[in-house]
Amino acid sequence: MENKSEYIEDLRVIKKVMEESSRFLSLSGLSGLFAGLIALAGALIAVFAFFDGKFLLQGGYFAGKTAESLLQLKIQLSVLSLLVLILALGVSLWLSYRKSVRKGLRMWTPVSKRLLVNLMVPLVTGGLLIIIFYFQFNWQLVIPSMLIFYGLALVGAGKFTYNDVFYLGLIEIITGIASVIFPVYGILFWCFGFGVLHIIYGLLLYRKYER
Amino acid sequence: MKVDISGLNKFFESRIRLGVMSILMVNDSYDFNSLKAALGVTDGNLASHLKSLEENDLIRVNKKFIGKKPNTSYSATENGEKLFRVHLKALEDIIRNK
Numbered sequence: 011m012e013n014k015s016e017y018i019e020d021l022r023v024i025k026k027v028m029e030e031s032s033r034f035l036s037l038s039g040l041s042g043l044f045a046g047l048i049a050l051a052g053a054l055i056a057v058f059a060f061f062d063g064k065f066l067l068q069g070g071y072f073a074g075k076t077a078e079s080l081l082q083l084k085i086q087l088s089v090l091s092l093l094v095l096i097l098a099l100g101v102s103l104w105l106s107y108r109k110s111v112r113k114g115l116r117m118w119t120p121v122s123k124r125l126l127v128n129l130m131v132p133l134v135t136g137g138l139l140i141i142i143f144y145f146q147f148n149w150q151l152v153i154p155s156m157l158i159f160y161g162l163a164l165v166g167a168g169k170f171t172y173n174d175v176f177y178l179g180l181i182e183i184i185t186g187i188a189s190v191i192f193p194v195y196g197i198l199f200w201c202f203g204f205g206v207l208h209i210i211y212g213l214l215l216y217r218k219y220e221r
Numbered sequence: 222m223k224v225d226i227s228g229l230n231k232f233f234e235s236r237i238r239l240g241v242m243s244i245l246m247v248n249d250s251y252d253f254n255s256l257k258a259a260l261g262v263t264d265g266n267l268a269s270h271l272k273s274l275e276e277n278d279l280i281r282v283n284k285k286f287i288g289k290k291p292n293t294s295y296s297a298t299e300n301g302e303k304l305f306r307v308h309l310k311a312l313e314d315i316i317r318n319k
Binding site: 018020027028030031032116121 | 243
């Protein structure tokens with residue numbers, strides 16, 4: 011009979027191969043941390059540049075504005091949002107790529123393709139809705155939609171990467187629902203969902219899987 | 222297929238066959254190139270192990286075309302899943318009891 015260490019090695023191989031082939035493990039905790047910081051920076055810029063330093067979205071803020079200045083505000087906010095999105099995504103991808111190289115993992119696998127599809131369906135749906143709300147003046151629905159659809163995307167993606175992502179998704183959805191109930195605090199909910207939660211989860215993932 | 226008294230299956234002594242089965246236990250299907258990359262083996266080596274897995278009714282071959290490129294993917298058969306589970310349990314039992 012073979013010795014026991016052979017069998018232990020067999021089991022180790024089985025576990026490793028199963029994990030690597032069914033979950034995307036290159037996701038870097040640091041990307042969560044930086045995405046959160048970028049989100050907070052973006053929110054601060056928006057508040058101080060466009061909302062007179064006010065974090066609360068009181069009704070009537072847009073009442074006195076001319077159509078022209080409203081359009082300008084919309085364009086400026088859109089550009090800022092896009093920059094925040096691109097920067098956060100870019101940094102996340104770059105850090106995950108670095109982690110995959112360091113750990114000898116491959117980024118582009120059948121499971122990462124499935125992860126991407128599961129992320130993109132709710133994200134693109136939400137994104138289109140948000141653009142429509144935005145231009146229909148349904149401002150109140152923009153922030154909740156961002157949080158809720160992002161949460162749904164994470165819940166769906168959780169099956170294909172670290173399980174923690176599933177729970178992050180649930181918290182994002184709850185935050186989104188809360189922001190529908192209390193629209194005045196929209197910016198604060200947004201900062202919590204995209205800033206604070208990302209930072210907490212990023213650090214948590216980093217401590218759990220990368221140290 | 223030889224299964225010894227403790228439930229270990231001789232067929233799974235090969236790490237490559239063991240690896241292929243592990244992947245197909247947690248994925249509905251997996252294509253040739255991804256299997257190759259996941260296990261870090263050569264074309265010929267993988268192909269011969271896949272052939273023997275297929276001949277012993279442990280895996281199923283699905284051939285299809287993506288555009289004009291042939292794409293071959295593999296799935297575990299019910300028989301394959303059953304035999305793998307027995308083997309896995311035997312491995313765990315041996316390690317726990319010794």
